[in-house]
Each structure stands twice: as structure tokens, then as C-alpha cells.
Amino acid sequence: MLLVTSDTHRGDHVGALGPGAPVRTPAIDALAARGVLYTDAYAASNTTNPSHGSLMTGLPVRDTRVLDNSSPLVDDARTLAEAFRDAGYHTLAAVSVRHLMDDESGFGQGFERMAGPSSEASERPARATTTQAVAWLDELADEPVFLWVHVFDAHSPYEPPASTDRRYYPKGKDPFDPSQRLQYDGRFLPVYLRGLTDVEFPYAQYRAEIDALDGELERLLAHPRALAGVTALTADHGESFGAHGIWWDHAGLYPDTLHVPLVLAWPGGPHGVRCDAPVEQMHLGRTLLDAAGLVASEFRGADLRAAAAGAAIERPRYSLAKEGHAASLLEGGWFLVLNLSDYQTTAMARPRARHTVELYDLAHDPAAANDLAEREPARAKAMRAKLVEWLGGASARGLAGAGAGTAEQKRRLASLGYTGDGPSEDARAGRWIEADCDCAQCARWRD
Numbered sequence: 001m002l003l004v005t006s007d008t009h010r011g012d013h014v015g016a017l018g019p020g021a022p023v024r025t026p027a028i029d030a031l032a033a034r035g036v037l038y039t040d041a042y043a044a045s046n047t048t049n050p051s052h053g054s055l056m057t058g059l060p061v062r063d064t065r066v067l068d069n070s071s072p073l074v075d076d077a078r079t080l081a082e083a084f085r086d087a088g089y090h091t092l093a094a095v096s097v098r099h100l101m102d103d104e105s106g107f108g109q110g111f112e113r114m115a116g117p118s119s120e121a122s123e124r125p126a127r128a129t130t131t132q133a134v135a136w137l138d139e140l141a142d143e144p145v146f147l148w149v150h151v152f153d154a155h156s157p158y159e160p161p162a163s164t165d166r167r168y169y170p171k172g173k174d175p176f177d178p179s180q181r182l183q184y185d186g187r188f189l190p191v192y193l194r195g196l197t198d199v200e201f202p203y204a205q206y207r208a209e210i211d212a213l214d215g216e217l218e219r220l221l222a223h224p225r226a227l228a229g230v231t232a233l234t235a236d237h238g239e240s241f242g243a244h245g246i247w248w249d250h251a252g253l254y255p256d257t258l259h260v261p262l263v264l265a266w267p268g269g270p271h272g273v274r275c276d277a278p279v280e281q282m283h284l285g286r287t288l289l290d291a292a293g294l295v296a297s298e299f300r301g302a303d304l305r306a307a308a309a310g311a312a313i314e315r316p317r318y319s320l321a322k323e324g325h326a327a328s329l330l331e332g333g334w335f336l337v338l339n340l341s342d343y344q345t346t347a348m349a350r351p352r353a354r355h356t357v358e359l360y361d362l363a364h365d366p367a368a369a370n371d372l373a374e375r376e377p378a379r380a381k382a383m384r385a386k387l388v389e390w391l392g393g394a395s396a397r398g399l400a401g402a403g404a405g406t407a408e409q410k411r412r413l414a415s416l417g418y419t420g421d422g423p424s425e426d427a428r429a430g431r432w433i434e435a436d437c438d439c440a441q442c443a444r445w446r447d
Contacts, residue, residue, distance in 0.1 A: 001084065001089065001144075001145060001146040001147065001229055001230050001288060001292055002147050002149065002220075002221075002225070002226050002229065002230070002231045002232070003146070003147070003148045003149070003232050003234075003284070003288065004148075004149045004150075004151070004217065004220070004221075004231075004232065004233040004234075005052065005055070005148070005149070005150045005151075005233075005234055005235060005236055006151050006154060006213065006217075006233065006234070006235045006261070007048060007096070007097070007150065007151065007152045007153075007154060007155050007235065007236055007237075008152075008154045008155040008156075008235070008236075008237065008238065008239050008250060009154050009210065009235035009238065009260065009261055010235075010238035010239055010256065010259065010260070010261075011039075011041060011235070011238060011255075011259035011260045011261050011262075012259065013025075013207065013210050013261070014028055014029070014032070014037070014261045014263070015028065015029045016028065016029040016032040016033070016037050016263075017037075017039065022168075022207055023207050023210045023211055023214075024211050024214070025210065025211070025214040026214065026218070027214045027215070027217045027218035027221050027222070028214055028217065028221070028233060028261070028263060030221065030222070031221050031231060031233060031263050031265055032263045032265075032272070033271065033272050034227075034265045034271050034272070035231070035263060035264050035265025035266065035269060035270070035271065035272075035273070036263070036264050036265070036269065036270060036273045036274075036275050036305075036308040037262075037263050037273070037274050037275065038262040038263070038264070038275045038277075038279050038304065038307070038308075039274060039275065039276050040259075040276055040277065040278045040279065041234065041259070041260050041261070041262035041279050041280070041281050042258045042259060042260070042278070042279075042280055042281065042317050042319065042330060043235070043236060043237050043238075043258050043259075043260045043280075043281045043282075043319065044060055044061050044280070044281065044282045044318075044319055044320070045061045045236075045237065045319055045320055045321065045322065046237045046238075046250045046251065046252065046253055046257040046258060046319070046321050046322060047067075047068065047069060047236075047237060047250070047321070047322040048069055048097070048099070048100070048236050048237070049066055049068065049069045049070075049071070049099065049100070049105055049107075050064070050066050050067055050068070050320070050322065051236035051237055051281070052100065052105075052107065052150075052236055053066035053073055053105075053107075053399070053400075054066075054281075054282040055080070055234075055236075055281060055282055055284060055285060056073070056079050056080050056081070056107055056285065057073070057077055057078065057079060057080070057285075057300065057399065058080075058282060058283070058285050058286055058299050058300030058301035059282070059300055059399070060282065060318060060320070061319070061320040062318070062320055062390070062391060062393075062394045062395075062430070062432075063394060063395045063398065063399070063430075064077070064398060064399045064400060065394075065398025065399065065400040065423075065427070065428060065430060066398075066399065066400045067320070067322065067323050067324050067400065067423040067427055067428070068322055068323055068422055068423060069099045069104075069105075070099065070104065070422070071400040071401065071422075071423070071428075072104060072105050072106030072400070072401045073105065073106030073107060073109070073399055073400065073401070074106065074399050074400065074401045075106070075109060076399075077106070077109070077399040078298060078299065079107070079109055079110045080110070080146075080285040080288070080289070080299065081093070081109065081110025081111045081146065081148070082109060082110035083110075083285075083289055083294065083297040083298065083299045084110070084146035084289070084292075084294075085110050085111075085112070085146075086297070087144075087292075087294050087297060088144060089144045089145060089146045090112055090140050090143050090144065090145045090146070091110055091111045091112050091113075091145075091146045092111060092112065092113050092114075092133075092136050092145065092146070092147045092148070093107070093108065093111045093113070093114040093115070093116075093147075093148045093149075093150075094114075094115045094116070094129045094130075094132040094133045094136070094147070094148070094149050094150070095114070095115070095116040095117075095129065095148075095149075095150040096116065096117070096123055096124050096125070096126060096128075096129045096150050096151050096152035096153075097116070097117065097122065097123045097150070097152050098116060098117045098118075098119070098121060098122050098123065099122075100116060100150060101114065101116045101117070102114055106401065111148075113136070115129075115132050116129075123152050123155075124152075125153060125216075126151040126152070126153045126213055126216040126217070127216055129149060129150070129151055130149065130151070130216055130217065130219065130220045133147060133149045133220055134219060134220060134223060137223055137225045137226075141225070145225070146288075149220065151213060151216070151217070153209055153212065153213040153216070154206065154209050154210050154213055154239070156190070156192070156202075156206075156239075156248055156249070157190065157192035157193075158202050158205035158206045158208075158209055158248075159192075159205070159209070160205055160208035160209045160211070160212045161212050163212060163215070164208040164209070164211045164212040164215075165205075165208060166204070166205070166208065167204075167207070167208045167211060168204040168205075168207045168208055169200070169201060169204040169205070169208075173198070175196060175197065175198040175200075175201030176195045176196060176197060177197050177198070178195070178197070180197040180198065181197065182196055182197045182198075182199065183199060184196075184199055184247065185245060185349045186245070186247040186347065186348070186349050187344070187346055187347075187348065187349060188346045190248060193248070199241075199242060199247075202241065202248050203241040206239065206241070217233075221233075228267070229266075229267065230264075230265070230266040230267070230288060230291045230292060231264070231265050231266075232262070232263065232264045232265075232284055232287075232288060233261065233262070233263045234260055234261060234262045234263070234281050234284060235260035235261055235281075236260070237250045237257050237258065237260065238250060238255075238256050238257045238258065238259055238260060239256065239257065240252065240254065240256040240257055240347075241256075243256050243367060243368075243369070244256075244368070245348060245349030245350050246347050246348050246349070247347050247349070248347065249345070249347030251321075251322070251345045251347045251348055252321070252326070252348065252352075253319055253320075253321050253326050253327070253328040253337050254337070254368050255335070255362065255366065255367065255368050256367075258319055258328070258330075260281055262279065262281060262284065262304075264284075264287065264291075264304065264305070264308075266291040266305075269291075269305070269308075270308065273308055275307055275308045277307040277308075277311075277312075277313055278313070278314065278315075278317060278330070279304050279307050279313065280315075280317055282301065283301040283302045283303075283304050284301075284304065285299060285301055286299055286300065286301025286302060286303060287301070287302075287303050287304040287305060290303040290305070291303075291305065314331075314332070316329055316330070316331040316386065316390070317329070317330040317331065318330075318387070318390055323343075323422060323423045323424075323427065324340060324341070324423050324424065324426075324427030324432065325339065325340055325341050325343045325352070326338065326339045326340055326341075326343075326352065327340060327387055327391055327432065328387070329383055329386060329387040329390070330362070331383070331386075333361065333362050333363035334359065334360070334361060334362070334363075334379060334383065335359070335360045335361075335362050335368060336357065336358065336359050336360075336380065336383040336384060336387060337357070337358040337359075337360075338355070338356075338357055338384055338387055338388070338433070339352040339353060339354060339355065339356045339357075339358075340354070340355070340427075340432055340433055341354050341424070342354045353441070354439070354441065355433070355437065355439055355441035355442050356441055357373050357380055357384055357441075357445055358371045358373055359371060359372045359373040359376055359379065359380045359383070360372065361376075377445075380445060381445050381446070384445045385446075388433055388435055389435075391432040391433055392432075392435055394430035394432065395430065396430075398428070398429075398430060400428070
């Protein structure tokens with residue numbers, strides 16, 4: 001049983017999607033060729049730990065209330081690793097960022113062994129993580145294993161190795177040419193891009209990073225145990241390269257940041273199937289348990305294999321942004337964003353205002369470029385009401401502990417681009433929005 005999570009990996013960046021795919025991913029494509037490629041999978045959040053928290057518990061961020069990368073999962077949460085451990089599996093985790101290690105995330109519960117960056121490092125390359133994973137598979141060749149592997153190479157600062165460097169950038173062109181002017185409407189240019197004069201360069205390097213990452217995953221995905229068992233690959237969130245005024249980051253709840261790859265292969269399953277049904281990444285844990293025959297294991301979620309078999313699965317898909325700043329609802333091809341607070345990150349060109357609403361018709365506008373809230377007020381009101389009702393159904397108690405917030409932890413997170421004041425007390429308590437809020441914005445969208 002192998003679960004791979006590729007950090008910051010956009011859902012539209014998989015070669016198996018066919019002609020026009022923006023990257024080359026032969027290893028991931030080979031997995032899709034012997035299994036199912038889910039083309040419309042959405043994550044529970046736009047941030048690493050919240051999204052992984054939902055994947056590892058089967059619960060939405062609304063209920064875990066893991067809202068940032070420093071609030072750990074509490075010990076009494078029921079995790080996917082615990083479900084496999086209780087079924088007699090060896091449980092192993094190899095991760096590539098420090099803030100996923102147990103002492104900072106709480107995600108180690110249920111794992112017999114967990115390996116990752118040292119306490120001094122923020123991250124490590126995929127090569128180190130996959131080397132550890134392959135060694136464990138070889139060591140436990142005759143034992144049942146649940147192995148979670150997390151890789152981080154697609155994340156900024158977009159520095160691919162020499163083998164793929166500038167693969168997608170015009171040969172001989174200088175992205176830091178001082179004679180050119182940068183056409184950029186963001187707030188602050190990241191330090192690693194100082195002097196940049198071509199906004200296309202970071203995106204080209206991101207694609208090259210995914211190509212290189214795929215090469216590192218090849219020996220893991222082609223391992224005999226992976227070929228013979230249940231193997232899944234997904235991501236925690238995507239990345240934005242200027243859409244909605246969000247640059248080189250995964251701020252905001254939009255398809256750029258919520259649409260993720262999801263590929264699943266299992267013994268006796270179909271080969272080379274493309275499933276276009278709408279699914280949620282957080283149901284993957286339940287799916288893995290069911291695929292292993294552990295249908296009686298206590299764990300939330302639905303089996304995604306039903307969608308691959310043609311079952312009609314049309315359920316609303318909800319997401320919550322980092323620190324609880326925004327929530328979204330995707331249903332029937334319509335996508336609504338409700339901003340829950342006034343906020344603006346350094347990656348965002350413009351601020352978002354508290355309780356404002358955005359509405360997009362993804363069936364005709366897959367990039368969510370045209371806000372139709374003013375032209376479709378009845379639809380916006382109905383979807384907003386449904387989202388507010390869902391938010392109001394949050395569990396009385398979340399599963400997030402207080403983050404340690406040490407100076408060293410903050411330094412490491414800042415080195416990865418994660419800054420902010422942390423969730424508000426209302427967000428930590430699950431008080432997302434008052435159903436009868438009488439502010440001017442809410443009055444506009446209530447009947």
C-alpha cells in the first residue's frame with residue numbers, strides 16, 4: 001500500500017491528460033496506464049498541513065480545524081495510519097518538509113517509523129525521501145506495509161536540476177534582462193526572483209521541476225511492491241502563476257490551487273481508465289482501506305473506485321483556505337468563493353474584503369476568470385446560503401492543538417514562504433460566519 005503526495009502539484013500538470021499537457025510525467029503516466037486517472041479531483045484546502053490533515057482523517061478542514069502549517073493534529077484523532085496499523089500493517093512515512101514531521105504536525109500518530117528533514121532543515125530533496133522509501137520496501141519485502149511518501153520539489157523557489165533546467169524556457173532568452181520591464185501586478189517580488197523581467201520564467205521552471213520530480217518518483221512507482229499492490233498519487237494543493245492576481249504561490253481558493261492530480265491503481269482494477277467524475281481528494285484514505293479489503297475499518301469517507309466504475313457521484317465539494325480566510329463550494333459546475341475575513345497576502349495583487357462573494361461557471365470558464373456574482377444573483381444567493389449552512393455544521397470541537405510557534409519553527413516556515421498571523425480565535429473555534437450577519441455585504445446576498 002503506497003500513498004504518494006506531491007506538494008504544490010497542479011491537477012492539470014500530468015502528462016497522461018493527453019495532447020497539450022504542459023509537462024512530461026512518464027512515471028506518473030505509467031501509473032495511470034495501469035490504473036485510473038481522476039481528472040476532476042479537488043483538495044480540502046490550499047495549504048499543506050490542512051490538506052494533509054483532511055487526507056489523513058477523512059474529515060474536512062471545517063472539522064479538523066488544522067488551518068495552517070503549525071497547528072498539530074491532536075492525539076485522539078483517528079488517522080489513516082492508525083487504521084492500517086490496527087489491521088496488522090507496518091506503517092511508515094517518509095516526508096520532505098520539516099513541518100510535516102510528527103513534533104510539528106501530529107501526523108506521525110499511527111506510524112511505526114517516520115523520516116524527514118533534520119531539525120535544522122526546512123526541507124529535503126525527493127531523492128533522499130524516495131531512497132528511504134525504497135529501502136523500507138526492500139527491508140519489509142514479505143510484510144504488509146502502508147507507506148506514505150511526501151515530495152516537495154515542485155514548490156517554490158522553482159529551481160529544477162540541470163537535467164531539466166530551462167526545458168520549457170526559450171533557449172538563449174534572459175529572464176533577468178535589465179533592458180526589459182517586468183509586467184507584474186503583485187505586491188512584493190520574492191527574494192529569489194529579484195531582478196526578474198519575464199513573468200513566464202517562474203512558470204517554465206515550475207514545469208521543469210515537475211518533470212525532474214517525475215524522474216525521481218520512477219524508481220518508487222516502478223518498485224515491484226508498488227506494481228503488485230495498491231498505489232495512489234495525489235497532491236495537497238496546486239499553484240497560481242498570476243490568475244486572480246496571485247503570483248507564484250497557492251494563496252486563494254481557485255481551481256489553480258484546489259484542483260490536484262489523483263491517480264490510483266489496485267490489483268484487479270481497470271487499466272488506463274480516465275474518470276472525469278467530480279471527486280474529493282480527502283476520500284482517498286477510505287478508498288485505500290477499501291481497496292485493501294479493510295472495509296470494516298473505522299474511517300470516514302467514500303470509496304472513489306465507485307466513480308471510476310461509472311457510479312453517479314455528484315456531491316457538493318467544500319474547501320477552506322489557510323487560516324480560515326475563505327471558503328468555497330463547487331457544485332454542478334458552479335464555483336462560489338466566500339471571503340470570511342479581510343485579508344491580503346504578499347502574493348496577492350489586491351485585498352479580499354470580508355463577506356464578499358465570487359461566482360464562476362467552471363463548465364464554460366474553467367480558469368474561473370469571470371466573476372458572475374452580479375449577473376447571477378439568485379444562484380449566488382442560493383450557493384452562499386448552502387455554504388454558510390455547511391460552515392455552521394462544524395463539529396463542536398476541532399482536532400487541532402495549539403501550535404508551538406517557536407522562533408526556529410517560524411524561521412523554517414518563513415524560508416518556505418509561509419508567513420501570517422495564524423488563524424483567528426473565531427476560526428480556531430469553528431465560528432466561521434454568523435448565519436444572521438447584518439453587515440452590508442451579507443445583507444446583499446440574503447433573501
